[in-house]
Amino acid sequence: GIQVEQSPPDLILQEGANSTLRCNFSDSVNNLQWFHQNPWGQLINLFYIPSGTKQNGRLSATTVATERYSLLYISSSQTTDSGVYFCAVSGNNRLAFGKGNQVVVIP
C-alpha cells in the first residue's frame, strides 16, 4: 500500500509563530486530505487537496502531486492550533494515514 511520512513528528511553537508541516507519499494519489485531531479524538477535515494550493484563514496547503508531497502552513499560530495533524492519501479505495505531526503552541 501507499506509504505516508510526515515531518516533523513533534513541534513546539511560540504563539504567533509560523510553521510548515510536510507530508511525503510513495505513489500517485487521487485524494489527499489534511486533518486536525482534537483532544477528544475527532478528526476535523482541514483541506481536501489532491493538487494545487488552498487557503482557509491562517491555514494554507499545497500539494505537488508530481513530486509526491504536500505542505500545510500554519501562520500566526494560536494555542487552539495545538493537537495532532494528519495527512491522509488514497490511490484506490481507502485513505492511508501518516503518523501525524504533534503540534504544541505555547502562550
Place this chain on the structure above:
Amino acid sequence: DTGVSQDPRHKITKRGQNVTFRCDPISEHNRLYWYRQTLGQGPEFLTYFQNEAQLEKSRLLSDRFSAERPKGSFSTLEIQRTEQGDSAMYLCASSGVGYTFGSGTRLTVV
C-alpha cells in the same frame, strides 16, 4: 447534513465480552469505512462498504470482528470475545468528495 454519527462515544468492557458499535454516515454518501486508532498512531483501515456490499477487509480484521451494513445506511462493527489489545478508538467515515469522520468510539477492555 448532521455529519457522521457514532454510538457509543465510550465503552468499557470486560475481557471476553462482546461489544457492538454503530455508525450513521452522511445520508448521500454510499461509501462507509471503519478505522482503528491506537495511541500515538494514525488511523488504520479495517474495512469498507459500497452501499450494503463489504468490498475490502484488512488483515487487521480478525475473525472476532464482523461489520455489517444491512440496508446500505447505518453500519455496525461487532467485536466478539474482546481482548485487551482491542482497546483503541474506532472511527467511522463516509466519503463523497473527501472523507468525513465521526467522533469515534473509544473502547477500553479491562
